[in-house]
Amino acid sequence: MDKLLLLGDEAIAQAAIDAGMSGVYAYPGTPSTEITEYIQKNKIAAERKLHSEWSANEKTAMESALGMSYAGKRAMVCMKHVGLNVAADAFMNSAITGVNGGLIIVVADDPSMHSSQNEQDSRYFGDFAMMPIFEPSNQQEAYNMVYEAFDFSEHFNVPVLVRITTRLAHSRSGIERKTLKNENKNSFPGDLRQFVLLPSIAKKNYRILLGNQARLENESEHSEFNKYIRGDNKSLGIIASGIAYNYLIENFEDEKVPYPVVKISQYPLPSDMIKELYEECETILVLEEGYPFIENKLTGVLGDKKVKGRLTGDLPRDGELNPNHVAVALGIEKPITDYTPNILTGRPPALCPGCGHTDVFIAINEVMKDYGPGKVFSDIGCYTLSALAPLKSINTCVDMGASITMAKGGVDAGLKNVIAFIGDSTFTHSGMTGLLDCVYEKTPITVIISDNDTAGMTGGQSSHAEHMLYKICKGLGVEEDHIRTFTPLRKNHEEAVKILREEIEYEGVSVIIPHRECVRTLERKHKMKVKVTKMN
């Protein structure tokens, strides 16, 4: 079979389709978005009618996937690292319920925070839930691991966490496919109360999970994805996990690594392999992408001078690794400082020309001059870029939906004339419940839901909020007179300012919904129209 040229994300998607998955559930989030998008466009997926519609948020996605597993079919749920915080309740408990159909949770971490607010390492979550973790080192391994993970999940009655990072997710490589499997047929769990986590049942299930740990570790010791690679020079032993393994190999090009190496791509950690390496080598270097997870397990509170890594400063404590970092840690080269000519200036990302959010912020800036600085709470989306020059409009961006609830906390603390600025997709992700809190307490707050009919930052995915915002706000109890709208265009600036002023002055909950489609999705639709016309 010809190799397919696929992103790491796409390789995962293709593997899931080939392994007989019946549905993917996800909320868009860089760097995980392309997994679901690939399935949405895939021919086999369409023929098989695999579920691939976006979910409202990661929690609803996780629960739907668990439901599909309950019903006997293979399901996958995908998210970015911070999405796992949202899905955490369902995620943690899915380890206790176990599975019926195979269940895979793919989490894409973003070390170096290319497109995120932190660089949390999802391996801690896998460890916390006592779930097996697969951490592929390259795109082909990602394909192979996901293809096998469904069987693994069903065999051990446990969901599998697949942890990838930005470089693997967004790097393309040639992929060899395996045979296409049939989907599972519907079936109920053998015990119809397996998923009832009443304390009496949960205790039993938890003991099963605990009892499973030794078997899972034994699997890690013998996994084809973990390797003990012998080496003659025992002055150093290297533990390399996930894509960090590639940076090690890169430094020796055509030669074999002279040191013993334990390559890790499957957890729980294969402790026998690690102990053997520790015994036979003078010092140990741990190479891992993300937090010093393995290093910390090795050294703990007492520390161990024999072990080097991110905690000891032999590798940077934060940010993603690269071949140069590893070369320095190995003593092959001295640190290279980035040389760039002084004349080079930064080119930060910015809102697109013609973006509706910009018109809303121009109005907000004008109005807020009268109410003082520091009162615009905001959220996650393209509009977060308004924190930067030239707009400099917003004061917070923490997590999905936090604009409304943080603004509420600010009001409760005595702030007046406060704005919460949120996008349409972020609002339906996690903003609605916060708005309900405000309605319940009649909090004087002005919520601006800047509606562009899409999840823009992640590339223009469909938004659950489409044509729904007015109805949702009314349903949550916002007074109809205080649900306002306008079209954010330069010519409507005066109208926007007037509406903003009126609602900021109102001593209760107001929602303003400026509505204009994202210029990017509009442009894409226009191109498609032109293409269709040409074809006709």
Add this chain to the structure above:
Amino acid sequence: MKADIILSGVGGQGILSIAATLGTAALQEGLNMKQSEVHGMSQRGGDVSSNMRISDKPIASDLIAKGKADVILSVEPMESLRFISYLKPDGWLITNSKPFKNIAVYPDIEEIYSEIRKIKNHIIVNADEIAAELKSLRSSNIVMLGAATPFFDINFESLKKALQSIFENKGQDVVDKNIAALEKGREFALAEIKKR
């Protein structure tokens, strides 16, 4: 055979089309390739880059190490300088001459050119002008790809075939214009080398 190429420019300038063309051609020739790219936040008018690695041997890292890139191929002059610490001492820097000004203060373009001229092996291409002569302004990225082809060992016919398969669904006219752009870019670079 090994080619480590850093592609750079501004979001929306067509770097990913260059990468797709190179990647498709490499796979046709049975070569190994890895290509990392930027999605998400930086695509909003920020600087973008892609690491393109092609080899007849297995490739380990998705990222090119500093001081190891064979070619920096940039569709924007200032962006050609952002990754020069990645260029190996005898590597080539190939850049478009036309600045993309979407920031408040863009540096003096002559100073940028003079920084580029400090690099031992460099070619500055007026890709937009060449594309305009071909009446295909949108192909300036492919002109740039063509200008870089003398500096790595990928079959030129394979690149043409790759353009055919990538742009096929946009019509044969678009395919032909891109192939012409590729050829013109290459001719320009070859003529530049001869002058030296």
